[in-house]
Amino acid sequence: MTQIAIVVYPQFTALDFIGPYEVLRNLPGAQVRFVWHEPGPVAADSGVLLVGATHSFDETPSPDVVLVPGGPGFAEAARDPKVRTWLTSVAPTADWVASVCTGSLVLAAAGLLEGKRATSHWVAVNQLSAWGATPVTDERIVFPAPGDRVVTAAGVSAGIDLGLWLAGQIAGAERAKAIQLFIEYDPQPPFDSGHRSKAGAGTVSRSMAMLTRDSLRPGPLKAASALLWESAVRRVRR
């Protein structure tokens, strides 16, 4: 059994973790859970997508894989004492601690990236240095140094590549390739502006404008409403 704990905090960016989720859930013996303070619906940065947390942090003391996504809510998650305590508590025994996008800043705030090379969303990557990490802007995945188990991926869609790499590490290349075919990951983007180095100045500024708008979106659901989802969540818990 491989327990995969994906942290879902208010104002996450969904593709950050749905990419790796779709890969990692297909590992042999995979047991995915979505963790937050308590089970219940958590709202995405879009304000319209709800995803269910299935387990609390306290119920998840020893995951094999930890994955922290990014999103405009990363700053609040990074300041959350419970998030930091949980990350520092589970990291030493986890086989892998991974982040996508600004999830790396949550790991950094928990002290897990000190003295390490790491990446993040291109808009936020330089903030990593505030926590003693070395920002890397030209690697889609920053693999762990020998003996380390923390791996960080660039923005949003980079989580798919990260997930496949992790799948290869955990279950071998043959399984990872079967999962790649399962999700038919044979990318053919109609444009080629997926990295800052390939995008023109206009594209960069338009993209930044979209990010700013996101940070002005309404806040998370109140915790109380999460309780209403309790029974539905109970059905999917394992």
Place this chain on the structure above:
Amino acid sequence: MTQIAIVVYPQFTALDFIGPYEVLRNLPGAQVRFVWHEPGPVAADSGVLLVGATHSFDETPSPDVVLVPGGPGFAEAARDPKVRTWLTSVAPTADWVASVCTGSLVLAAAGLLEGKRATSHWVAVNQLSAWGATPVTDERIVFPAPGDRVVTAAGVSAGIDLGLWLAGQIAGAERAKAIQLFIEYDPQPPFDSGHRSKAGAGTVSRSMAMLTRDSLRPGPLKAASALLWESAVRRVRR
């Protein structure tokens, strides 16, 4: 305002629609909604991921964009009279009707692909011919014929490419490129087995075995439990 209606049926495959959602929500004036019989949590094929339907079919009579994802639940969705009636009712006035993965079989069952070329997940694509469509196995996106507005994408991750293409059609290439940078879609898969033509026989059979397992997963949440989520959903409705 561009209203984007994403159908979420029990046992969907999440990445199928989270990819295009992450792209299309960043269109100017985008109003995304997740539609099903009634608002409430809907369980993915993994049995552990819950996503919230925000609106009912009846509340969504004239979306600008319709997107149907795939997943092991596609066959039941394709047989559902309400799904078929709604699709045939909204298709004539929608600017775009799109599918990812086995979502095309739901469109086909509603009569929307008769006489047309279309694609689907590689395991299911040949089933399209049962509804009078011509299966296409070597195009990641099958674009509409002149004058038509139905577009179908291959399995799971192909939805990201589809989303970017649609974004270009709806808001122009510059906006689509900014969104591509926003989601940092500069794919670097660690393996190259994302299309059947590139995968060896072993990879194909391992991938098929995973699909078979999925079809044996427990069924959808009962409709009753959906009501428990009502209040949470109300907060994200627009």
